[in-house]
Amino acid sequence: PIKFVVKFSKDHENFKIKGGYVESRVVGHEEIVQISRLPSRDELLSMLVGTLKAQVAKLSFALKGIILKLLYAFKEIERKKEEK
Incomplete structure (x- = not known):
C-alpha cells in the first residue's frame, strides 16, 4: 500500500504526504518515499534465490572442471602404462 499512496500523491497534486507511522515510529515524507522505492518481499526473495542459484551453478562448473x-x-597415466 505505501507504493500505491506515493504513486497516488504523484498523480494527484492536491494529495500530499506529510509523514507516516512505520514500525512504531513516526517518519517524514522523504523516508516514506524511500521506503516506497524498496523492492517487495517477493522481489527480494526472487533476487536471493537467483543469487543462490548462480553460486550453486558456479560451484557445479568448478567441480566439473x-x-x-x-x-x-x-x-x-593409463596411456603411459600401455606404452611401456
Missing part, C-alpha cells in the same frame, strides 16, 4: 582434469590425468 576439477573432475575432468582428474579424468584426463588418469587417462594419460
